[in-house]
Amino acid sequence: MKGLNIRQTEYEAVIGLEVHAGLAVNTKMYCGCKTEFGAEPNTQCCPVCTGMPGALPVLNRKAVEYAIKAGLATNCSIIRYSRQDRKHYFYPDLPKGYQASQHNLPLCTGGFLEIEVNMSAKKVGIRGIHIEEDAGKLIHDESGKYSLVDYNRSGVPLIEIVTAPDLGSSEEVRAFILKLKTILEYTGVCDCKMQEGSLRVDINLSVRRRGESTFGNRTEIKNLNSVRAIVRAVEYEAKRQAEELEKGRSVRQETRRWDDARGVSYPMREKKGADDYRFFPDPDLCPIVIDDAWLNEIKSSLPELPDEKKKRFVLEYKLPAYDADFITGSKQLSDYFEEAAKRCRNHRAVCNWLMGDISKKLNESNIEVSDIPVSPENLAKLVELTDSGIISWKIAKQVFVVMWDTNRDPAEIIEEKGLRVINDTEEIRKVIIQVLEENPKAVEDIRNGKEKTIGFLIGQVMRKTGGKASPGIVNRLIFEELERLFHE
Amino acid sequence: MELTRLTVSETLKKIKGKEIGIAELVSAYLDQIENLNKTIGAYITVCREDCEKRAEDIQNKLDTGENLPLAGIPAALADNIVTRGVLTTCASKMLHNFIPPYDSTVSEKLRNSGAVLLGKLNMDEFSAGNSNENSYYGPVKNPWDFERVPGGSNGGAAAAVAANMACFAVGSDACGSLRQPASFCGVVGLKPTYGLVSRYGLIAFASSFEQIGPITRSVEDAAVVLNAIAGHDPKDSVSAKSRHPDYTVFLNNDIKGIRMGLPKEYIGTGIQADVRQRLFEALKVFESMGAVVEEVSFPMTEYAVSAYYILSSVEAASNLGRYDGIRYGYRAEHYPDAGDLYKKTRSEGFGFGVKRTIMLGTYFTGRDCYDSFYKKALKARRLVTEDFEKAFDKVDIIVCPTVPVTAFRAGEKADDPIGMHMSYVYTVAANIAGFCAISVPNGTDSKGLPTGLQLIGKPFDEGTLLKAAHAFEKNTRFDKPFDVIC
Amino acid sequence: MKNHEELKQLTNMAALSLSDIEAEKLFNDIRNISQYLAEKLSGLDTRNTEPMVHVSDITNVFRDDNESDPLKREELLSNAPETVNGCFAVPKIIEEI
Known part of the structure; x- marks a missing residue:
């Protein structure tokens, strides 16, 4: 109108x-x-x-x-x-x-x-x-x-x-x-x-x-x-x-x-x-x-109401007020959150999953919180696996997609698909050396001061390892190898 | 021996003593109905085949030693009491084809007691009337004088019992609709305390006034039938929770010291002289048995009928809202849209008296009338009730005529809705306040027409009420209609 | 009851339609009866009286939230003037009536 x-x-x-x-x-x-x-x-x-x-x-x-x-x-x-x-x-x-x-x-x-x-x-x-x-x-x-x-x-x-x-x-x-x-x-x-x-x-x-x-x-x-x-x-x-x-x-x-x-x-x-x-x-x-x-009798049967719960979530789980408001805006969502949160240490991460990927999925598929295919237990496991460095954040997102479709234990998925982070320095070093050999122009650019190109090389390494290489190790080793190359 | 002249108690004795068989008994009643119903019009439906089969079933149960309190007693129900599988019309075109897929609590209780349902009785359409001239199935005639009305709305019930077409009948009483016809037809009519008998399955007219009760040939029969139909029903929210006693225990002919109140407002103007005469004779009978009669005053009497008229119309208009031609009953033939379907169905399905009640009830609760009519009537209801409560501080029972007059001629009052309601002036208070009341035969007037004596008792004190009525009956001897007509 | 317009409105509210003869008769009846009742009740002082809504003093009658058997659909529909596909049928409704 x-x-x-x-x-x-x-x-x-x-x-x-x-x-x-x-x-x-x-x-x-x-x-x-x-x-x-x-x-x-x-x-x-x-x-x-x-x-x-x-x-x-x-x-x-x-x-x-x-x-x-x-x-x-x-x-x-x-x-x-x-x-x-x-x-x-x-x-x-x-x-x-x-x-x-x-x-x-x-x-x-x-x-x-x-x-x-x-x-x-x-x-x-x-x-x-x-x-x-x-x-x-x-x-x-x-x-x-x-x-x-x-x-x-x-x-x-x-x-x-x-x-x-x-x-x-x-x-x-x-x-x-x-x-x-x-x-x-x-x-x-x-x-x-x-x-x-x-x-x-x-x-x-x-x-x-x-x-x-x-x-x-x-x-x-x-x-x-x-x-x-x-x-x-x-x-x-x-x-x-x-x-x-x-x-x-x-x-x-x-x-x-x-x-x-x-x-x-x-x-x-x-x-x-x-x-x-x-x-x-x-x-x-x-x-x-x-x-x-x-x-x-009726009064005593009343559950905790959203306003009280929001306050408690801020205090108990250290959620930001905005996040607590979002999570407690639905009883089912807050119940889900608590179920997952009591099984892992990183409560903020649980909250982020719920507000991010899970909310997105819910909107896309138009289903109710009660029908989330991933159980709170499995989400908690995923958070723990990410937190302890067994998988990267990026891999976690891949694992999550599989979990959404199958509600399987994330640890199982990681094992089956070999998604565990590669911490083996020598293995990663081999890949880096290979990447440097394959990209002489990039190496040359870096030598001439275009340091941004390092990001490109890191990307190549991650791609070759299927994203599993520990980013910290890749970072450290790529500098080591470049230094070595430049000093030769 | 005329089987159809016996009371319930006498019949039971003969059945249990194997003097008579149930099939024989039922067939005697069916013959009587066959002979008289065309003239009197008491029945809308006669369940000939059903009751013949049922007679056999009950006889078998009896022969195998089962004890049923009303074993084999041929009874009839007013057609506003829902009977599973048996046409239930409420004497209206609106329900001319309604076969209920469920049972009323009362019908269920009577069946479980062993009674045999002879059929369904004529009445004023949807209980709207007091002469039984307003039935889709035609008027009912008074067995004492076919020119006269049997009273209403339960004219069919009173006429059937009076003319030996049923051993007892059960109907409902909203303002005297059992007692007034009982009085006009020379039989016993009992309206129990509100809440004593379940209303589940009673097609509602004036919900807060009406109670189901028996019409019988003796007070003892009333007690026996009440035993069978009274009691708490979880399906009726306003059904009383307390357990009821065996009412026959009270019938000991001992009313010494019972205090009886005679309302002075009831014996003033408007009462037929010989009806008043019979009342005073009745008081002498009570006094001779040791009862104490004193005068009581009901200053609110003149408001009782008005309050009832308003409140019953309001409740009825609301209760009759469900008849729309969609789920059951009559549906008009030509209707361009759903709105017309409603209006045409209701206009063609309801008789004029019912339409008047609906219009009045709708009018009284409309925006402009709510306070001046509806609310005022609710207050009058309290004042009328308080009159009685005050009286019951002093006396055990109120005694008065049931109706100020005897049966009037058919058509005499058809066009006078207010005058017609005045025939309820003595009975309506018991409905307004919810008290129990009974009408027992009290002789005849100069024309030989029966008149009734009404006793009104305290809530849930049917025991005392029946005791007094029974004692009166035992110490008087009046003509029965069959002695006169059959 | 002031006029026939009011009667018409009342007739609508009661979902009835009346013939002219019925309308005329009811107009007079409602008028006379309501006048009679109003006069009668005007003599009654109810200033200090509370309305009596019901004779029963029973309160709090409830059922537990337990299922009971419904009617079989054939039985439910057995008295219906017209049914279609397990439903009660009425002429098509365009809007409010």
Whole structure:
């Protein structure tokens, strides 16, 4: 979209998010059906989650505990007396004509998360976290005649995290989502597989002139499921609204959809009164009362959270703050790091592998940290082998490529391929003499003062030894041999 | 000997004493249904083949010494109680073809007790009504006078038991929907304390008010059936956790010293003179047995029906949201898109009374009405409940007529939704507060139509309630409908 | 209920469509009944009363996170008016309804 860039205008965006996170539990919110992703349609369903007449819900305790965990990890107060409400609307994927949710008395309220953008920290308020059930899924069939309904997802437990309108830019939104994602992964509350829809985001956005305290009309963009789409949608929508205002028009308060392929948002068709959800307490469900004992039990089950872990990594492993931040940004990555780090002495090297070659590989192959083919044990061995001079840094990189494809023990690979560093001075000296004989012009150049050419000769030596020659020895001997030659 | 005239207890005795066979018994009931159902319309579905086969199974079990508390007793369920494999319509076009792939807890319990399911009973569509004139399958007639309504919503259940078409029936009571028809048809109707009987598989109308209970020919039968259906169910979140006693133990005809409260607001205007007369005669019976009757006051009485009207509509509108023609039941034939599919299906599938309830319930929780109607009604609910709690500090049981009038003529009140609800003025409080209550026959009015006496008990004190009702029954002798009509 | 426009909105919210006769009747019914109820309840002082949401005082009823058997798909779909490829079928949905 051409036109003005909101950053350079007198407008600022005011953004709040509603994040729906699928809970990492085995069974649905109100029945014992499985929550597994990707099953055959309508094979994880029962009378309860398909809204058959007379069926009644019974709440999954673990879902409540996970919601509370998420609340504690985001600095929320836990409401000790909480209710479940019915939220009414009609859609074919919603089997009961209402969604069991929480309205007046959610489980968690009043929290915050700290994010860092451009080196400055910001607190983003969390208004509340409540539990609710997911809806089914609509599949569009090939003939184009039907929409098909699969209720496998119907009743899957979700939490909805509602932020205050504290975010001001796509960078802040991005930082918030990543931080939240990390925390949900750490606590085990959600697997955050966005491509499977286990983290979905609605964006509430308005713009106003900088410095104004009132809010403009806001739009809601629903159901975004990738960080990239969220960032793009925020940027597009802020710009669109600013342009509307710039043209002297007002922004329509409406719900919009994001078309990621075209990179635009567009208004959804809405019926009058459709946003009146007529919440009331679900008479089939009883209140949730959280006493001290239960709350303490949940508290004590919370793992170390990313901010604490980052501090510990700096202290314990002597990682630079930036590196510690990167590694602890993913629970799986930090777990991997610790697994490897406890098996070797050079922790910085482990960190470098993770931030360098491994991250690169992950990006290239689009796989999750949990699927890294190299085990932490083998990575630790590789670090040890490099550190003790058995292989060079360069060879280590070759070995790593083999490890990625086979997850074999690096020592084995080195032996098998004869990649061990050559420390034998006489062997190296022979190669050097041969190189000097083969490159009389280079030798001549050096004699005439072009010392840079030594690098070329060293390169030749390394090539002849397949990179295995100990660089220190090569360096020392090449000077010795040149001296000898010049003195002859 | 007329097999279909016997109570549950009498029938059990004869079955266990091998005086009668279950097949013979079931076939007697099937004959009775065959003869009368066309006229009375109590049944929507009759499970002829199923129950003949089942009679055989139970007889075999019995002959091999198995002990089943309701062995071979021919029973019927209201058609809002889900029965696996048996058509369950809720008396609505919306579910005209619904064959549930699962069972209600109550149906399961009755089967495990050895009862034989004769069929599914007519009722007001989705429980919305109190005269059983609002069924997709046609109205039910009162066995005492075919011109009159049997009451509702469980007119089918009361009529079937009164006309010997079932040994007992089980239905649900949201504001008097078992007790009022029991009163109109001269049989016993029990609404247990909220949470005593599982609602799993009860097609929901007013979830926070309704309880499943029996309609029987005697108080003892009510106790026997309650024994079979009561108890905690992990599938119903608001089901009570405590264990229930054997209710037959309470039936000892000893009510000396029991304190009974007569609500003075219930005997003022609007009550039929001979209904009031029967009430005072009943109080004399109680006093003659050593009970102490005193006056109590329920100043909130006039708000009870209004609060119920609002809250039940709200819950019903929500509960009826699932009928959309997608997963089960009726689907409209012509629908250009999914939105029309919904609207057409619901408009064609629901009767007018149900649509009115849905519209009202939707209206009461809308943005503009939430506080003035919905929330206000919730507060009224508390005030009505507090009236009763205060009374129960002084007395053990509340005694009053079940309905201020006897059965009215069909069509008489069809167009008067508010007036119709006034027939629930004495029964609704027990649902508002969740207390247990029973209606027992209390003679007839000047036209020879039955009237009921209602007793209301403390929560989970069905023991005392049944004891008092049983003592009253044993010390009175009223006509049974079969003496009149059959 | 102020006017027929409001009735229409309510009808939409309830996912119903009414014939003219039904609409007329319901408009009057809702009007009369709500007026009657409003008048009735206006006499009730509820300033010091908390709403009573439920008769039951039961709290904290949960299930453990254990799997139970689902319905067989044939059974789940057995009552459906129309199915395609193991799914419930509805006319193609373009957008929100």
